[in-house]
Amino acid sequence: MSYRDNIRNFSIIAHIDHGKSTLADRLLEATESVAQREMSQQLLDNMDLERERGITIKARAVKLDYRAEDGQVYTLNLIDTPGHVDFSYEVSRSLAACEGAILVVDATQGIEAQTLANTYLALEHDLEILPVINKIDLPSADVERVGKEIENFIGIDASEAPAVSAKMGTNIEAVLRQIVKLIPPPQGDEGAPLQALIFDSFYDSYKGVIVYIRVKEGEVRPGQRIRMMATGAEFDVVEVGYLRATQMEKCDRLRAGEVGYLTASIKNVQDTQVGDTVTTAENGAAEPLHGYRQVQPMVFSGLYPADGAKYNDLRDALEKLKLNDASLSFEAETSAALGFGFRCGFLGLLHMEVIQERLEREFNMDLVTTAPSVVYKVELTDGTAKVIDNPMDYPDPATIAQAYEPFVNASIFSPSEYVGNIMELCQEKRGVFKNMEYVDENRVDIRYELPLNEIIYDFFDTLKSRTRGYASLDYELSGYQPSKLVKLDILLNGEVVDALSFIVHTDKAYARARRMTEKLKEHIPRQMFEVPIQAAVGGKIIARETVRALRKDVLAKCYGGDITRKKKLLEKQKEGKKRMRQLGSVEVPQEAFMAVLKLDSDS
Ligand SMILES: Nc1nc2c(ncn2[C@@H]2O[C@H](COP(=O)(O)OP(=O)(O)OP(=O)(O)O)[C@@H](O)[C@H]2O)c(=O)[nH]1
Numbered sequence: 001m002s003y004r005d006n007i008r009n010f011s012i013i014a015h016i017d018h019g020k021s022t023l024a025d026r027l028l029e030a031t032e033s034v035a036q037r038e039m040s041q042q043l044l045d046n047m048d049l050e051r052e053r054g055i056t057i058k059a060r061a062v063k064l065d066y067r068a069e070d071g072q073v074y075t076l077n078l079i080d081t082p083g084h085v086d087f088s089y090e091v092s093r094s095l096a097a098c099e100g101a102i103l104v105v106d107a108t109q110g111i112e113a114q115t116l117a118n119t120y121l122a123l124e125h126d127l128e129i130l131p132v133i134n135k136i137d138l139p140s141a142d143v144e145r146v147g148k149e150i151e152n153f154i155g156i157d158a159s160e161a162p163a164v165s166a167k168m169g170t171n172i173e174a175v176l177r178q179i180v181k182l183i184p185p186p187q188g189d190e191g192a193p194l195q196a197l198i199f200d201s202f203y204d205s206y207k208g209v210i211v212y213i214r215v216k217e218g219e220v221r222p223g224q225r226i227r228m229m230a231t232g233a234e235f236d237v238v239e240v241g242y243l244r245a246t247q248m249e250k251c252d253r254l255r256a257g258e259v260g261y262l263t264a265s266i267k268n269v270q271d272t273q274v275g276d277t278v279t280t281a282e283n284g285a286a287e288p289l290h291g292y293r294q295v296q297p298m299v300f301s302g303l304y305p306a307d308g309a310k311y312n313d314l315r316d317a318l319e320k321l322k323l324n325d326a327s328l329s330f331e332a333e334t335s336a337a338l339g340f341g342f343r344c345g346f347l348g349l350l351h352m353e354v355i356q357e358r359l360e361r362e363f364n365m366d367l368v369t370t371a372p373s374v375v376y377k378v379e380l381t382d383g384t385a386k387v388i389d390n391p392m393d394y395p396d397p398a399t400i401a402q403a404y405e406p407f408v409n410a411s412i413f414s415p416s417e418y419v420g421n422i423m424e425l426c427q428e429k430r431g432v433f434k435n436m437e438y439v440d441e442n443r444v445d446i447r448y449e450l451p452l453n454e455i456i457y458d459f460f461d462t463l464k465s466r467t468r469g470y471a472s473l474d475y476e477l478s479g480y481q482p483s484k485l486v487k488l489d490i491l492l493n494g495e496v497v498d499a500l501s502f503i504v505h506t507d508k509a510y511a512r513a514r515r516m517t518e519k520l521k522e523h524i525p526r527q528m529f530e531v532p533i534q535a536a537v538g539g540k541i542i543a544r545e546t547v548r549a550l551r552k553d554v555l556a557k558c559y560g561g562d563i564t565r566k567k568k569l570l571e572k573q574k575e576g577k578k579r580m581r582q583l584g585s586v587e588v589p590q591e592a593f594m595a596v597l598k599l600d601s602d603s
Contacts, residue, residue, distance in 0.1 A: 004257040008183045009077045009214065010130075011094055013122055014104035015112035015472060019134040022166035023104055023175070024078060028245055030172045031064040031076065060200065061097075061212055061259055063242045063249075066176055074180050077259035079199065079214075081118075086348030088476065089295050090200070092121055093275045096291055097199045097214035097259065100128040100183030102175065103150075107133045107141035107163065110149045111439055113413045113474035119154050128183050129154075131161040132175055137168050145440070153439050188256025193285040194218035194226070194278065196254075196262075201272040203323040209266035212243065213278060214259045216289060221253040225281040226264065229288040233271040234281050235264035269326045295327045297345025298406075298477070299352055299456055300389040302333060302370035302499060303359070304341030310365065311340045317363035318342060321355060328355060335392070337499040338368055343390055346372075349456050370499045374453045377404040377480055391501040394487040397538050404480040405505075406452040409434070412463065414471035416444050421466040429454035430505060449478060451505070488513055490520065491534040491541075492586045500592070513543035523592040526550040531586050 014020040064076040079098055081091045095101065101122040105115055122129055131150050133143050143163045150158040162174035200212040213220070220226065224237045241250040242260045254260045266272060274295075277288035305314045318330050329345035346352040352372060359365045376388040379401045388394055410431075412422055416438070423433065426448045434447035450459075455475065463471050486509050490500040500520075504512050513535035520533045524547050535543040 003255070004188070005185050006072060007075045007077065007185055007257050008100065008179050009079065009098045009186055009257075009259055010100040010102060010179060010183055011079045011081050011098050011122075011127075012102045012104060013081060013091075013095075013115075013118035015106070015109070015114040015118075018104050018106040018109065018112070018115070019166045020104050021080075023102070023132070023134060023164070023172075024080060026166050026169055026172045027064060027076075027078060027176065028062065029169070030176060031066045061243045062245050063259065064245075066180070068177070068180055075258075076176075076179060079259065086298075086346075086351045088117075088121070089293070089347075090274055091118065092125070092291065093197065093199045095122055095125045095127060096275075096289070097197055098125070098127055099186055100130060100179070102179070103129050103131045103154075103156075104134050104166075105131065105146055105150060107135045107143050107146050108138050110146050110443065111153055111413065112472035113411050113445075114472065116154065116413070116445070117411065117474040117476075119156075129156050130175075130178055130182050131156060131158045133158075133161050133163045134166050136163045136170065137165040149440055186257030188215070188217050190217075190219050190255040192217040192256070193283055194220055194224075194280045195285045195289055196220055196278040197289050198228075198272055198274055198276045198278060200274060201269050201326075203269055204263075207239070207263045209263070209269055209272050210248075211262050211264075211266070211272045211278070212259075213254070213262060215254050215256050217256050217285065218280075219253045219255045220262060220278065220280075226262075226278050227281045227284060228271060228273070228276050229279055229285075230273055230276040230292050230294075231271055233266075235266055235271075237262055237264045239263045269324055270322075273326055295347065297327065297329055297375075297389075298348055298452065299346045299372045299374060301344055301346070301352055301372040302335065302338070302341055302390070303330075303344050303356070304335065304338040304368045304370075304499075306366035306368050308339045313363070314342065314359070314365055314367075317359050317365055318344070320363075321358060325355075327351070333390070333392075335370075335499045337497045338370075341368075345389065368499075371502055372456065373503060374406055374456060376406075376485065376503060378402070379404075388503070391487055391503050392498050394501075394503055397486065402482055403485040405483040405485060407449050407478050407481050408452050408455065408475040409478045410448050410450050410455065410473060410475040412446045412448070412471055412473050413439065414444060414446065414467050416442055418467040418471060419444060419446065422446055422463065422471060425459075425462060425466055426450060429459060430507075450475070451483070452477070453503070453505075486537045488516070489536045490516065491532070491536060492520075492524075492588070493531050494534075496536075497588075509537055510542055513537070517543045517545040520592055521545040521547055524586065524588055527586060 012020045012024055060080045062078050066074045066076050068074055079094045081094045103119060133146050135141055136143060147158040147161060162171050164171040195217040196213040196215045198211055198213055201209050204210050220240055222237050222239055225234060226237055227234045239250055240254050240260060240262045241248050275292040279285040305311055322328050327347050330342040333343040334340055356369060359367060373391055378386050380399050381401045414422055429450055431448040431450040434449055437445045439445055460473055463473060484506040485503050486506050488502055488504050488509055489496045517533045517535050526547055528550055530549045531547040533545045534541050
């Protein structure tokens with residue numbers, strides 16, 4: 001009998017909103033890991049933003065003690081996984097820390113795109129999958145149908161899948177019993193050289209970086225000198241312990257099979273990359289654990305302070321956020337239009353929105369952001385290759401031998417009646433049809449290869465609206481393909497506004513140019529003079545709109561009027577100005593920069 005026999009390490013995987021966090025809370029409650037009164041709603045999602053948006057952004061872990069019917073106490077390590085496609089690498093590392101996964105499927109919805117994507121990820125890690133059918137309290141729940149769907153489509157036995165209501169707390173004990181019965185205990189040799197997998201980390205201003213680890217081999221103790229195998233950074237372990245629901249619990253050592261944290265006066269999460277292997281500096285492991293990769297930002301955008309004087313504040317804020325977010329990257333950039341700012345790299349659009357919101361909310365920054373761009377590659381006629389994450393850097397078309405853009409393999413689950421709409425949408429977005437399979441009589445899984453630049457913006461929203469909310473989407477990067485790309489420049493009053501340039505497929509250039517100029521016309525207020533808005537490709541104007549000149553002074557109509565009204569009007573104007581940028585001679589509101597984004601939803 002080994003200490004490992006009573007450990008179960010598992011994750012909960014699910015399609016968004018199928019009840020992962022609610023079930024996690026019930027498991028916490030059922031194991032009394034957290035006193036009822038301490039339990040804030042959905043403890044595992046512990047950032048405000050996450051809670052507001054109802055999504056799980058960072059992986060977390062918690063150790064539960066479960067007394068089984070046979071009287072034995074089991075250690076259940078629940079490792080939470082992020083619920084969004086932007087964070088799929090983190091999901092894969094969390095799964096790599098487990099032996100099993102609970103697959104939650106909503107009894108009223110059945111299998112959705114992320115149900116399948118997450119199941120595949122779990123199967124890749126050889127996890128034991130334990131299906132759980134949730135929301136049986138709802139009148140439209142169909143446990144039998146969903147059970148069949150799991151068996152037929154995923155190919156795992158669902159005959160013993162607990163049917164639960166996480167919301168009401170029905171049948172939660174059955175889930176706990178099955179965790180113990182079906183998920184294998186961890187393997188590993190505590191006497192072997194240390195190999196511990198980092199599956200998350202965050203910065204704490206007192207302890208430095210707190211690193212969440214799953215020890216695979218060997219053991220880790222305070223006082224040991226450790227080395228991060230990918231980055232080579234070395235540290236002395238200060239503390240190790242377990243992650244409880246409401247606090248960290250120090251212990252003497254963490255052994256093979258265990259999940260917990262370590263601190264080592266680490267200043268920066270860049271040194272504790274998710275997926276890296278921790279070993280000892282002396283007599284360490286020969287090889288790191290499989291599966292580490294450096295995460296690459298997929299989407300880039302320029303962030304500028306609305307008030308140029310706040311440049312240093314913005315840099316400080318970004319540095320603070322980066323302490324805690326190894327996947328955020330940024331470097332200084334200058335725009336003729338916007339002045340000094342930063343080019344920032346994000347995992348995806350959601351990640352970008354979260355960062356922007358945090359900058360505005362937590363750091364009180366007033367930002368002007370440029371349209372997000374994916375990363376393009378070009379081969380130049382002189383034989384050199386270039387990676388382009390900023391439309392401003394797009395080379396002169398005459399020097400480009402071949403341009404490449406990133407593609408994704410997308411899987412869309414939907415009731416079959418929307419197949420026509422979905423195909424139409426994918427076609428519009430330059431998608432290449434791959435395959436279609438029936439999940440059951442009424443639902444299909446449609447596969448397309450799509451350019452990432454067509455889907456990062458609003459593909460999902462459009463998909464939802466064209467399928468009355470029923471379709472679900474999952475995708476992963478499939479690689480780069482040759483493409484015909486051009487840079488579209490926008491000119492205001494005859495001057496190119498570098499921050500408004502974007503890269504687009506040739507076939508879409510005219511339509512985009514037209515809509516872009518129309519959109520800008522809507523957003524740019526009338527000025528004292530006429531403002532031509534032009535779109536150009538390689539110096540050739542392909543669309544034009546004009547904002548007519550403003551005739552009267554705003555205050556003109558107040559002549560003779562009372563002073564408070566005049567003041568109010570001026571106040572209002574000032575308010576409006578806050579988010580305006582002076583571009584050459586033209587004042588442009590922040591919305592104009594995001595207009596590029598909104599183009600697609602009108603198509
Ligand atoms: N009726 C009913 N509603 C449930 C049940 N379980 C969860 N819900 C509701 O379903 C919604 C989504 O639940 P969550 O637990 O946040 O779903 P999730 O899968 O964690 O979602 P993400 O964290 O965004 O991935 C919430 O409004 C829950 O209250 C259930 O058993 N019955």
